Amino acid sequence: MKSSRFLCLFSLLALLFAACGGGASDGDASSDADHAATESDMAAAESDMAADHSDMDVVEIVLRPDGDNLAFDESSTSFTVQAGATVNLTLENVATAAVMLHNVVILSSNEDEVANRVGMAAIAAGEASGFIPDDAAILAATPLAQPGETVQVTFEAPSEPGTYRYICTYIGHHTVMQGTMVVT
Numbered sequence: 001m002k003s004s005r006f007l008c009l010f011s012l013l014a015l016l017f018a019a020c021g022g023g024a025s026d027g028d029a030s031s032d033a034d035h036a037a038t039e040s041d042m043a044a045a046e047s048d049m050a051a052d053h054s055d056m057d058v059v060e061i062v063l064r065p066d067g068d069n070l071a072f073d074e075s076s077t078s079f080t081v082q083a084g085a086t087v088n089l090t091l092e093n094v095a096t097a098a099v100m101l102h103n104v105v106i107l108s109s110n111e112d113e114v115a116n117r118v119g120m121a122a123i124a125a126g127e128a129s130g131f132i133p134d135d136a137a138i139l140a141a142t143p144l145a146q147p148g149e150t151v152q153v154t155f156e157a158p159s160e161p162g163t164y165r166y167i168c169t170y171i172g173h174h175t176v177m178q179g180t181m182v183v184t
């Protein structure tokens with residue numbers, strides 16, 4: 001260590017600055033190479049992740065109300081996803097009537113009792129909460145969609161296969177605006 005320093009100093013004194021500088025830049029070059037290796041590792045990891053993502057089931061689900069009726073449309077009353085899948089759920093509120101605000105609240109249960117509890121709690125929670133009460137039975141929820149508005153939520157489907165209820169929690173809608181998410 002000491003001798004190499006000395007050599008370097010000697011080089012400087014002998015006006016071989018370039019040689020010494022060359023040594024330093026060799027060091028830089030190797031650290032650049034390390035950097036490049038790290039970056040390419042990261043790129044590889046990212047492309048692995050991208051590959052994993054495309055392998056995984058990212059399911060696109062689109063739900064709509066039945067026009068201005070207080071109901072989900074026929075094709076929006078049930079959907080099926082694989083356990084643990086990433087679900088991109090879109091609610092297209094195709095209603096035009098000013099009172100037809102909607103959301104989709106996915107529950108951890110298919111029991112009427114739970115749907116009613118959450119639906120009632122949503123009314124109490126009110127507009128400030130987007131009609132989303134603080135309830136452990138809520139797995140995921142979209143924001144409230146005004147008529148003509150599209151809202152979205154991304155969530156992970158339960159790992160447990162089964163049937164899970166979803167409801168619209170806008171005032172008074174939960175008793176009729178219901179559907180089921182089937183997890184296989």
Ligand SMILES: [Cu+2]
Pocket residue numbers: 100101102103168169170173177
């Ligand atoms: Cu609704």
